[in-house]
Amino acid sequence: MSLSARMIIVLTFVGLLSGSFLATVDLLTKERIELNRQREIEEAILQVVPGTHSSQKLYEEKDLTVYGGKDKKGILVGFAIQASGIGFQGKITLMLGTNPSIKKINSLKVIDQKETPGLGAKINDRESFLKFWDNKDCSNLLTLHKPAVKTQEELSHSEINTITGATISSEAVLNLVNSSLNRLRQLEKEGSLSSEEQDVN
Amino acid sequence: MKVKTFPHGVHPPEFKESTEEKAIHSMPPPDKVTIPLLQHFGSPAESLVQKGDEVYLSQKIGEGQTLFSASVHSSVSGKVLSVDMFSHPAGYPVPAVTIKNDGQDRISTEREEAKDPFSLSPEKIRQKVKEAGVVGLGGAAFPTAVKLSPPNDKPIDTIIINGCECEPLLTSDYRLMLEASDEILKGAELARIATGAERIIIGIEDNKKKAFEIFQEKIRDYPGEAVLLKTKYPEGAEKNLIYALLRREVPRGGLPFDVGIVVQNVGTAKAIWDAVHDGKPLYERVITVSGQSIKDPNNLLVRIGTSFESVIEFCGGLSEDANILVMGGPMMGIAQWSLDIPVIKGTSGILAWPAPPPRLEYSCIHCGRCIEHCPMVLVPTRLAKYVKYNNLTEAENWGILDCVECGCCQYICPSNIPLVHWIRLGKDKIISLKRKKNP
Amino acid sequence: MELVAIFVSAILINNFVLYYFLGICPFLGVSKKISSALSMGLAVTFVMTITAVVSWAINHWILIPHKLDYLQIVSFILVIASLVQLVEMFIRKMSPPLYQALGIYLPLITTNCSIMFLALLAALRNYSLAEAVAFGVGSGLGFTLAIILMAGIREQLDLADVPEPLKGAGIALIVAGIMALAFMGFIGMIK
Amino acid sequence: MSTRSIGQEFVKGLWDENPVFRQLLGLCPTLAVTGWVINGLAMGLATSFVLIFSSLVVSSIKKFIPSQVRIASYIVIIATFVTIADRCMAAFFPLISKNLGPYIPLIVVNCIILGRQEAFSSRNSVGRSFIDALGMSSGFVLALLILSSIREVLGVGTFLGLQVMGTWFKPWIIMILPPGAFLTLGILLGIALHIERKTKARK
Amino acid sequence: MDILWPVFTMGALSLLFSLGLVFAYKKLKVYEDPKIEQISEFLPQANCGACGYAGCRAFAEAVVKGEAATSGCPVGGEEVTQYIADALGVTAEKVIKKIAWLHCRGTHEAAKNRGSYLGISTCHASHLIGGNKQCSFGCLHFGDCVRACPFDALYMGEEGLPVVKEDKCTACGKCVDACPRNLFELHPASQEIIVFCQSQDRGASSRKMCKNACIACGICSRACPEAIVIENNLAKILDYKKIEPDKIPEIEKCPTNSIGRIHKDKNEG
Amino acid sequence: MTDKIIILQSSPHFKDKDSVPKIMYAVIISLAPAIFTSLYFFRFKALVLLLSCVAACLTTEALFLFLRRKPLHSLLDGSAIITGLLLAMTLPPSLSPELAVIGAVVAMAIGKQVFGGLGNNIFNPALVGRAFLQTAFPVAMTTWIPSVMTKVDILTYATPLGNLKFENAVAQGTLTSLKDLFFGNTGGCLGETSALALILGGLFLLFRRVIDWRIPLGIFLSLTIFTGIFWLANPEKYTSPLFHILAGGFLIGAFFMATDMVTSPITPLGAWVYALGIGLIVGLIRFFGGFPEGVMYSILFMNTFVPLLNRYTRPRILGGRRKG
Numbered sequence A: 001m002s003l004s005a006r007m008i009i010v011l012t013f014v015g016l017l018s019g020s021f022l023a024t025v026d027l028l029t030k031e032r033i034e035l036n037r038q039r040e041i042e043e044a045i046l047q048v049v050p051g052t053h054s055s056q057k058l059y060e061e062k063d064l065t066v067y068g069g070k071d072k073k074g075i076l077v078g079f080a081i082q083a084s085g086i087g088f089q090g091k092i093t094l095m096l097g098t099n100p101s102i103k104k105i106n107s108l109k110v111i112d113q114k115e116t117p118g119l120g121a122k123i124n125d126r127e128s129f130l131k132f133w134d135n136k137d138c139s140n141l142l143t144l145h146k147p148a149v150k151t152q153e154e155l156s157h158s159e160i161n162t163i164t165g166a167t168i169s170s171e172a173v174l175n176l177v178n179s180s181l182n183r184l185r186q187l188e189k190e191g192s193l194s195s196e197e198q199d200v201n
Numbered sequence B: 001m002k003v004k005t006f007p008h009g010v011h012p013p014e015f016k017e018s019t020e021e022k023a024i025h026s027m028p029p030p031d032k033v034t035i036p037l038l039q040h041f042g043s044p045a046e047s048l049v050q051k052g053d054e055v056y057l058s059q060k061i062g063e064g065q066t067l068f069s070a071s072v073h074s075s076v077s078g079k080v081l082s083v084d085m086f087s088h089p090a091g092y093p094v095p096a097v098t099i100k101n102d103g104q105d106r107i108s109t110e111r112e113e114a115k116d117p118f119s120l121s122p123e124k125i126r127q128k129v130k131e132a133g134v135v136g137l138g139g140a141a142f143p144t145a146v147k148l149s150p151p152n153d154k155p156i157d158t159i160i161i162n163g164c165e166c167e168p169l170l171t172s173d174y175r176l177m178l179e180a181s182d183e184i185l186k187g188a189e190l191a192r193i194a195t196g197a198e199r200i201i202i203g204i205e206d207n208k209k210k211a212f213e214i215f216q217e218k219i220r221d222y223p224g225e226a227v228l229l230k231t232k233y234p235e236g237a238e239k240n241l242i243y244a245l246l247r248r249e250v251p252r253g254g255l256p257f258d259v260g261i262v263v264q265n266v267g268t269a270k271a272i273w274d275a276v277h278d279g280k281p282l283y284e285r286v287i288t289v290s291g292q293s294i295k296d297p298n299n300l301l302v303r304i305g306t307s308f309e310s311v312i313e314f315c316g317g318l319s320e321d322a323n324i325l326v327m328g329g330p331m332m333g334i335a336q337w338s339l340d341i342p343v344i345k346g347t348s349g350i351l352a353w354p355a356p357p358p359r360l361e362y363s364c365i366h367c368g369r370c371i372e373h374c375p376m377v378l379v380p381t382r383l384a385k386y387v388k389y390n391n392l393t394e395a396e397n398w399g400i401l402d403c404v405e406c407g408c409c410q411y412i413c414p415s416n417i418p419l420v421h422w423i424r425l426g427k428d429k430i431i432s433l434k435r436k437k438n439p
Numbered sequence C: 001m002e003l004v005a006i007f008v009s010a011i012l013i014n015n016f017v018l019y020y021f022l023g024i025c026p027f028l029g030v031s032k033k034i035s036s037a038l039s040m041g042l043a044v045t046f047v048m049t050i051t052a053v054v055s056w057a058i059n060h061w062i063l064i065p066h067k068l069d070y071l072q073i074v075s076f077i078l079v080i081a082s083l084v085q086l087v088e089m090f091i092r093k094m095s096p097p098l099y100q101a102l103g104i105y106l107p108l109i110t111t112n113c114s115i116m117f118l119a120l121l122a123a124l125r126n127y128s129l130a131e132a133v134a135f136g137v138g139s140g141l142g143f144t145l146a147i148i149l150m151a152g153i154r155e156q157l158d159l160a161d162v163p164e165p166l167k168g169a170g171i172a173l174i175v176a177g178i179m180a181l182a183f184m185g186f187i188g189m190i191k
Numbered sequence D: 001m002s003t004r005s006i007g008q009e010f011v012k013g014l015w016d017e018n019p020v021f022r023q024l025l026g027l028c029p030t031l032a033v034t035g036w037v038i039n040g041l042a043m044g045l046a047t048s049f050v051l052i053f054s055s056l057v058v059s060s061i062k063k064f065i066p067s068q069v070r071i072a073s074y075i076v077i078i079a080t081f082v083t084i085a086d087r088c089m090a091a092f093f094p095l096i097s098k099n100l101g102p103y104i105p106l107i108v109v110n111c112i113i114l115g116r117q118e119a120f121s122s123r124n125s126v127g128r129s130f131i132d133a134l135g136m137s138s139g140f141v142l143a144l145l146i147l148s149s150i151r152e153v154l155g156v157g158t159f160l161g162l163q164v165m166g167t168w169f170k171p172w173i174i175m176i177l178p179p180g181a182f183l184t185l186g187i188l189l190g191i192a193l194h195i196e197r198k199t200k201a202r203k
Numbered sequence E: 001m002d003i004l005w006p007v008f009t010m011g012a013l014s015l016l017f018s019l020g021l022v023f024a025y026k027k028l029k030v031y032e033d034p035k036i037e038q039i040s041e042f043l044p045q046a047n048c049g050a051c052g053y054a055g056c057r058a059f060a061e062a063v064v065k066g067e068a069a070t071s072g073c074p075v076g077g078e079e080v081t082q083y084i085a086d087a088l089g090v091t092a093e094k095v096i097k098k099i100a101w102l103h104c105r106g107t108h109e110a111a112k113n114r115g116s117y118l119g120i121s122t123c124h125a126s127h128l129i130g131g132n133k134q135c136s137f138g139c140l141h142f143g144d145c146v147r148a149c150p151f152d153a154l155y156m157g158e159e160g161l162p163v164v165k166e167d168k169c170t171a172c173g174k175c176v177d178a179c180p181r182n183l184f185e186l187h188p189a190s191q192e193i194i195v196f197c198q199s200q201d202r203g204a205s206s207r208k209m210c211k212n213a214c215i216a217c218g219i220c221s222r223a224c225p226e227a228i229v230i231e232n233n234l235a236k237i238l239d240y241k242k243i244e245p246d247k248i249p250e251i252e253k254c255p256t257n258s259i260g261r262i263h264k265d266k267n268e269g
Numbered sequence F: 001m002t003d004k005i006i007i008l009q010s011s012p013h014f015k016d017k018d019s020v021p022k023i024m025y026a027v028i029i030s031l032a033p034a035i036f037t038s039l040y041f042f043r044f045k046a047l048v049l050l051l052s053c054v055a056a057c058l059t060t061e062a063l064f065l066f067l068r069r070k071p072l073h074s075l076l077d078g079s080a081i082i083t084g085l086l087l088a089m090t091l092p093p094s095l096s097p098e099l100a101v102i103g104a105v106v107a108m109a110i111g112k113q114v115f116g117g118l119g120n121n122i123f124n125p126a127l128v129g130r131a132f133l134q135t136a137f138p139v140a141m142t143t144w145i146p147s148v149m150t151k152v153d154i155l156t157y158a159t160p161l162g163n164l165k166f167e168n169a170v171a172q173g174t175l176t177s178l179k180d181l182f183f184g185n186t187g188g189c190l191g192e193t194s195a196l197a198l199i200l201g202g203l204f205l206l207f208r209r210v211i212d213w214r215i216p217l218g219i220f221l222s223l224t225i226f227t228g229i230f231w232l233a234n235p236e237k238y239t240s241p242l243f244h245i246l247a248g249g250f251l252i253g254a255f256f257m258a259t260d261m262v263t264s265p266i267t268p269l270g271a272w273v274y275a276l277g278i279g280l281i282v283g284l285i286r287f288f289g290g291f292p293e294g295v296m297y298s299i300l301f302m303n304t305f306v307p308l309l310n311r312y313t314r315p316r317i318l319g320g321r322r323k324g
């Protein structure tokens, strides 16, 4: 066999083999990976919209996805908004749950962030940041309270706590929340949040 | 009056007061002279005498064989004691002729005087200069006849007479300018004729106003002018002097020829006159003997071959505190360890002073002062480091071969780094490598 | 504007070497001399540009339409490696001087993680073709900047009294660390 | 070809030819993922998996591969195993997979792996290649472990997520950021070389 | 169908590129020294640049050209080094074993200093300004030669002079080049007698500067006139082989021991 | 003559009087006004920080000199003291001394000694120490207290630049007054409160010819031009160049840190490029970056360019191109 022929045959053979191997592996893992991905979102929705039994994707655009959470009876119990925006260093992706009237934030969950560990990354920390978002009235524009405090009581009605040394990250989250709430209200007014879209489950 | 100068350089303390008012004093010839056969830039002269020979004053005792060489003449009359290796002021042994002086200064009949030297042909002038063993007295001791023979493709327009004497302590050129201004100018005129130049410029630092005034007056009879220069070291370095006077830059690796210039020291100019007019070979020169440790500093006319010891004895001897003995100026001179060393054609001064308080060496802090003061606009700190870390190629790229070893960088360096020593080491290594590659 | 942001950010802020730690092997290996560092940098920029284009094409024309994104790793690397080898041989045949200046660095780069990372990140971030190219060129220039600065520093450190065990890679890493600190000043500049 | 005993073949990877400290290979993942011990460990194991299996494959089919397509074939083989590792991690350890992000695919181009295939597996028997790969992997895991332990303990005060430093300790955040990685590895390399020189001098 | 697409894609890509490579291999090949290929083949192909070259191939080229050391690849280790050496055939022919010897015995004690030297501490630097020793020919004691020896065959002895370890010296001549005063010379290992001085100063003055200097008294030359002469105030061995063994004791009568047996101590003890 | 001690050395035999310790102690003297103002404004806290940094720097340097068997005289050349002082001057007064000591050790060890000690380092050691601290302990490094002169009864306090960047001070009209900036009645690092003290010290250094005048001038020019353009275009949004020059670490950076000769270019042209670069990057970071202040980062960033600048801004040798 000539060298050229051998080159072609060997490389092609290796390629074919690799393709088939990978196809098999893909078959074996595809479902689990998909499942993992879904479960993450689902769990997040469940957390920010308590009482959800089933959820649907209602609307999607760049950096903003809205899910609707329904209870067993199919009644809307709240919206879950997945939104992304730029923080101190990179993209922050968070999940925000509101009541159906968009007057109150149930709670906030950070899905992905690249902020500085020990600093901006504290936006993912319940004690110093997330707990202050629980059951927050959001009918007015939310603002940041500086300097940082320890308990809810020290904050006024529409104030959110900062993280010491990470004003930028805190502000980024705040702005992201404020803007996605606005967008949500706008969408609702437009009636784009019809629930006929496909079921997430 | 506007003074001209060049960029960079330093201004060390001058210390010229102790000798500048002292007229040149002729020192009686010593009992014995030792005349090295290599006193110039180039190859050594071949000895023409043997042990036991009788020689006359100004008799040729060594013949320069190659182009870059110069003849050597006896500075006394007497008997040759030996022809042997002897320590040269540069620190290594060279062949030398030792002559016992019979005290009679018998002159050989070889001397050929010229009645009307200005009408001689350039060839004749050159030949007489060569015959007289004249070399540059400004330091480098370059054979003067070579300097007066510019290549045909490089026309010379200006003879510069270097009257800067920028080195601290030295005053021999200054005294010569005061006392022998006519001979200097006549010598310069001869050099002008020999090279076919149009004019003579004599550059004098502004701390030698008196000399300047004399020359300004007298140069009227010649094509040329006297120019006042700022007192700064190294104003007298050829390339900087040319830049200061004419704003011409001698190309790197080139010679003043390349920009149509020949530079001669004032002493050399006088020696040219003596050689051509009187047929007098270069067997004596003016030196400054000075420094804190010399008891009676003076400017002396000394026979070549006189030992430092006799010269210093003549100046009252050394005081107890002497630790540094230097031949030449304090910026470029060579440290000596022995008093047996003979005065040679290139000796412009003998200096001695006590040791300064010791100073520590620090590593280079990149202050940039060496660059700011280098008259050649080099980066001395880099050059030194490349040599230290053995990267000779880079050292060459950064222009180590253009360093004139003036010492400004080391003078100014706050870290007290022996920059010039490193650079000299590097130059030596590079040159010997080159020699090895294409001998 | 978006393109400019991607480009500048790839050079200064999310510098491949100093922020993502990619291409460290050549960054340390070929940064001893400025001239070779420059060639290396330009070669990387070249390969990165090709990679950005080619991997975008494979991803968008073959893999995504057939839902084969798990073949990204294999196909990207295969294509990049072979293509670079072809380019290398081509340059070598056509222009020996260019080969001496750039070509000899090419094989070194193929198996260099920054290239692969570039392809994957562009795919992950769903860049358009133009964005991918801006990203590729920017990252290449970022690498070039970092490696040239490093080479300059190392040439100067050849003249320094670095402790013996730290000479070479050790001090280079420490320098890289301080450079990473210095580059942190640009954080947050591009939003 | 090699004259070392099997034992030596294994041990050399731990120190004498340690890929990170001695050969300066595979530095990118070493620096990038060692902020946390768990990530370092996962990366080390994933790399080991790829290294071992591709060594096995390469050493067993080395005869058939013409040298002109050698690199291309090796890369495809390696990439296949990397994809397998990547997919499996995504399926079974989603969290770690997310943390390591695109650094797992980069194992393909990790200099250690290709280097070992070329330098060793393509010339040695299957058994020897296996031992060599095992040794190199262990050396790599060891290096990652050392580096990540230092960085995690100093950077956040924990080890594998467990608090090990007292409350007096203020974590040095820099250690888990890029500059900390470079500085730590630089200093470790210096120490490694110093030890090496000392032991050599004693010999 | 799901399974076919990936297989097909990979197969097609591989085929495509193997075709490309075959084409390139055939059409774009450039001639070069086959040794480069041979060595390059054997290299680890880590292309890591650890050798300081741009990848394994560049290193192979450099090795073949003789620019890089055979041991330049840290990844490959000894095996590769050996392979390269074999491939390049760098096995030298048999030559007469030579050893470098120092022609000076100006120890700290014997040779007087000129003064206190305040310059760079290398022999060459000191030599440039005439040297720190009174003798202008002798050893300057800063050990440039020791630093130059690549084989650790030299060390600075306690007396201030470099000492050769005979078993380690390979006669590479680095020390000969390094010494600014040319004090080293390579002699056949069998040669026993050498002159331990280079001073060309007159006897009277060299004796003042160094206790161990050759004073050109001529005892050795008179003992063995065909082999030893006095030239420039210095004894010189013209032809070592002409020295008859029974004349050696005569030669060793040298008043300053500046000529004699190298292994004197060994032979006596 | 031969029986005396004779000194053998290469020419030149004369030496200028200035020396490394003299230069270093001149810098220390020039820092005195700033040190006194910081002691005046922050009292005991400043004293503790200054002392602990200097002590830690000296100890680290001594340790390295000892380990590397180098002559101990370099300990007293004053450079370690400067590093300690300057590091302390760039720390917030509320920083705990332990952290300051960590910074000082890092500054000396990683910033200076691993490169081979005085003269060999590429980066400004004090700033390496500060950058390390800022990245390791960002919260502690951005917690500010008012000086004792401010009659405000609060625990934390925004610096003029922090105020500008995060509190939208221009629009709200709460910008620190230039008078306060000039005399030092503001919060901030120990050494950056009083512009007056820094200018005095800087002028001393300029007149003593310790520092290269091109560097402060170049930095000053480029920051002024940069901020001036924005200010003229939109005075509602941007502050005047004067504010930018008086606020933050600019003056101490331009006079004392960018001018560190070890880490700045040796050539005149290089110095210009370096200085203009620093000013520009300070402006960029202050206006567009994530940090309120960029002096430290810009000096460190330009430090990385210094070897290249040294190489490629080589002055033209007298005589130009070499013959042959």
Ligand SMILES: Cc1cc2nc3c(=O)[nH]c(=O)nc-3n(C[C@H](O)[C@H](O)[C@H](O)COP(=O)(O)O)c2cc1C
Pocket: A088, A089, A115, A116, A117, A119, A120, A121, A163, A164, A165, A166, A167, A168, A169, A170, F134, F135, F136, F138, F142, F166, F290, F291, F292
């Ligand atoms: C290394 C480092 C990382 C930082 N990371 C963040 C971060 O992730 N998020 C953030 O908001 N601020 C971060 N900062 C701090 C900002 O630079 C800025 O000083 C801070 O947001 C000022 O706000 P403050 O008022 O909370 O001090 C970081 C600072 C440093 C030095």
Ligand SMILES: Cc1cc2nc3c(=O)[nH]c(=O)nc-3n(C[C@H](O)[C@H](O)[C@H](O)COP(=O)(O)O)c2cc1C
Pocket: B135, B136, B137, B138, B139, B140, B141, B142, B147, B162, B163, B164, B165, B166, B167, B234, B235, B236, B237, B238, B239, B263, B264, B265, B266, B268, B269, B332, B404, B405, B406
């Ligand atoms: C740094 C330096 C300083 C010099 N200073 C003088 C000086 O002051 N006077 C002088 O005549 N020559 C001085 N020279 C020598 C001149 O450069 C030049 O060689 C000399 O003037 C030529 O004349 P000559 O051949 O007659 O000696 C100096 C040279 C150098 C390198």
Ligand SMILES: Cc1cc2nc3c(=O)[nH]c(=O)nc-3n(C[C@H](O)[C@H](O)[C@H](O)COP(=O)(O)O)c2cc1C
Pocket: C185, F089, F090, F141, F142, F143, F159, F160, F161, F162, F188, F189, F191, F192, F248, F249, F250, F252, F253, F257, F291, F292, F293, F294, F295, F296, F297, F298
């Ligand atoms: C010389 C010097 C350089 C400085 N460099 C920086 C810097 O690059 N980044 C920074 O955030 N603070 C730096 N600082 C501190 C700032 O000047 C000052 O503390 C800033 O206004 C603090 O803002 P923040 O607390 O909001 O971060 C520096 C201080 C000095 C004295």
Ligand SMILES: Cc1cc2nc3c(=O)[nH]c(=O)nc-3n(C[C@H](O)[C@H](O)[C@H](O)CO)c2cc1C
Pocket: B365, F023, F024, F027, F079, F080, F082, F083, F084, F086, F112, F117, F118, F119, F120, F121, F123, F124, F125, F126, F127, F210, F211, F256, F257, F258, F259, F260, F261, F262, F263
């Ligand atoms: C004008 C001047 C400025 C200096 N600035 C600094 C500085 O900013 N940081 C520092 O650590 N040392 C500084 N030093 C001290 C010294 O140069 C520095 O420690 C060296 O970088 C150490 O090699 C300075 C020295 C001088 C003369």
Ligand code: SF4
Pocket: B370, B373, B374, B375, B376, B377, B378, B379, B380, B402, B403, B404, B405, B406, B407, B408, B409, B410, B419, B420, B423
């Ligand atoms: S480098 Fe040479 S020319 Fe320049 S100052 Fe130093 S000694 Fe003079």
Ligand code: SF4
Pocket: B363, B364, B365, B366, B367, B368, B369, B370, B371, B380, B381, B409, B412, B413, B414, B415, B416, B417, B419, F266
């Ligand atoms: S003068 Fe001295 S310290 Fe300053 S840069 Fe030059 S060599 Fe370095």
Ligand code: SF4
Pocket: E102, E123, E138, E139, E140, E141, E142, E143, E144, E145, E146, E162, E178, E179, E180, E181, E182, E183, E184
């Ligand atoms: S190099 Fe020469 S002078 Fe120097 S120590 Fe060796 S033998 Fe002596």
Ligand code: SF4
Pocket: E099, E100, E148, E149, E150, E151, E152, E153, E154, E164, E168, E169, E170, E171, E172, E173, E174, E175, E176
């Ligand atoms: S340098 Fe060479 S010749 Fe000299 S002693 Fe060492 S091995 Fe022998």
Ligand code: FES
Pocket: C022, C023, C024, C025, C026, C111, C112, C113, C114, D025, D026, D027, D028, D029, D109, D110, D111
């Ligand atoms: S370049 Fe070697 S592992 Fe990244």
